[in-house]
Amino acid sequence: MSYAQMSACPACSAAPAAETTARARDVKDTHIVLSLPAIHCAACISGVERTLMGQAGVKAARVNLTLKRAQIETDHTTDTETLLKALTDAGYESYELDAGALSATQTDRQGRAILTRLAVAGFAMMNVMLLSVAVWSGASDATRDMFHLISAVIAVPAIAFSAQPFFISASNALSARRLNMDVPISLAIILAAGMSLFETFQSGSHAYFDAALSLTFFLLAGRYLDYRTRSVARSAAQELTALEVPRATLESGAIVPINTVSKGDILRVVPGARVPVDGIVTQGASELDRSLLTGETLPVGVDVGAVLNAGEINLTGPLLVQVTAAGQDSSLHRLADLVAMAETSRNRYTSLADRAAQIYAPAVHLLSFVAFIGWVWMSGDIRHALNVAVAVLIITCPCALGLAVPAVTTAASGRLFRAGMLIKSSTALERLAEIDTVVFDKTGTLTEGCPALSNWHDISVENREIAAALAVGSAHPLSVAIADEAKKLGGKTAPLRDVTEVPGQGVEARWNGQVVRLGRASWIGAEALPQTATYLKVGDQPPVAFTFVDQLRAGAQAAVTALKAQGKHVVLLSGDAPAAVADIAGRVGIEAWKASCLPMEKALRVGELSRAGRKVLMVGDGLNDTAALAAAHVSISPASALDATRVLSDIVLLGKSLAPISEATQVSVSATRRIKENFAVAAGYNMIAIPVALAGFATPFAAALAMSLSSITVSLNALRLRGLK
Amino acid sequence: MNVLVFLIPISLFLGGLGLVAFFWFIKSQQFDDPQGDAERILAKDFDDHPRSE
Structure with missing residues (x-):
């Protein structure tokens, strides 16, 4: 019993260090989280769950299709590698995630909190709106006062609960002596509620409870969309550091x-x-x-x-x-300093929303203050002047603006997520829309990073079978390529005895009484060819060469062709030898390439391009690319990249193919256009509504109408992105 | 118009009931995997062991 308790709670266990260490692996692996980037349908769910449940030691497995992730409960008899292998054999791409780093419960709680506030605001808004309909259609005197009072009873606690995120963010901004979008929002909500309370007790004819609530509701909806997009990206960013x-x-x-x-x-x-x-x-x-x-x-x-x-x-x-x-x-982490330096320059990018807020927030305050002063000066009626000022604040409140960006980024990221891309940075889409130059890395990005056999069919069947049998046990990439090729063509292997791997040289065995060797030219006694090759020697026969070429990553050619068709300048920078780089450049159709680049050189080249006024998209996967990725305007890396690289890049390709890159650039351009359109729509509404409010004609009914209409227009405009071909 | 004395509390109560139900849905994690739930209902092999948390 005490044993079970100990392993169930490693933190409380007072076991000696050695014992804890010995069992650390078991404890750690009882809850496994896997990333499954390629799953998309009911068949995938049941396939993955059935495969996992079929493994010995798996107690429970559940797939979350929305997050493309599987949660698995296991006992100590199995480990993650076995599960990953089982899934790969069943045809599902999968990666291990560190369950501890995911802290899913915490982000979930945050999401539920926003959803709860949204529900309260929505409930209160609908009730108050119904009561308001009676007032708008002519309820007067005692009935109107009673309806206002009931509205107040619903609205005040609802606002106090639901609008908290805005109040907190606004007070944070004010205490740092800044203005953000939440300052005019909070001011409008508080002033509208306060003014309406005062009017209710004075039996006034106008109360803005419905406006204050619908403002809160629409803005929370924007916040929730924003949260959802970012939580997927955030969990993914953690996911990616967790991959290793x-x-x-x-x-x-x-x-x-x-x-x-x-x-x-x-x-x-x-x-x-x-x-x-x-x-x-x-x-x-x-x-x-x-x-x-x-x-x-x-x-x-x-x-x-x-x-x-x-x-x-x-x-x-x-x-x-x-x-x-x-x-x-370690050297891995020292590179981070280099990267941090390059990163700071990119952080200076101001998003469209922030730029809009910088103009918008002061203008709104000024306008409503002017309205207040103007009316006091003209009529001398402070109560009426205050009413007009509140109406101006409500009407100009950036309701549509608060939805304009999140609605578009949600639609665009959702679309790209389905295409197999993860947008990690919130401004990545805007930056991606501006690029005119694309820099690719070669190994691991344009190519799979593993070689493919090029002369298999020129080799005799007997030699093939011997080579396959020798290659099967080795992890060397050339051996793996031979074994894969042999498996594809039936998988017949020669019967060997005494197979031994000579580290750094090759594999040796006995076949029909002869010594057979597969390995380096110098070890075999063969003459080395100028290209990548491994050599087989059977007994005293002359050595046979197996030659290899770099295998292109799926979609590499399509991506390059599409990017060129979009008018982008495509460049290839690689640390590999010139011959290999020229070969790949020729195959995908890139004219501008440079070989033997050191990591710093890559970053310098990207920096040069930026200084020449070009906006660079860097696509790379290796540690030697990290500095260049950080220096570029926006960066993409494949899921197979090293963790340090993935953490750094703005966008991660979840699948194996490079093809989604060209779609991403297109979607980002139209997303940015939608955001700007949305700003224009919001500004257009304000252009009509502000003079009306300034003139003192804005009733609560007009405010509610303007607000809902602009919010709906903006959301619908954003949704157009989903259907875009 | 005296009927309002009953109607308004009743409507608020009913609305509140919906709100409480919604809180319960959130709490019981019914919004955690909307896509997966939509697909699962189409597959036969979940009939015997429905979602258990």
């Missing part, structure tokens, strides 16, 4: 969280794992995939004494690594 679940394996085999590793520790890095720290190899030899860090497609051999950087992937042999820097000190 930070664990390290100690020499003893215990798996510990990365933040408990310190300098001098010895870590074990198994083939296929990512190096979690910076360090020096103390034992073993292997090959490393550095493509995420440098853009090189081909693996690099390492030996005892070699320096490793966090983020590289170990391919062929197990390594023991002495930690030289972990966590915040």
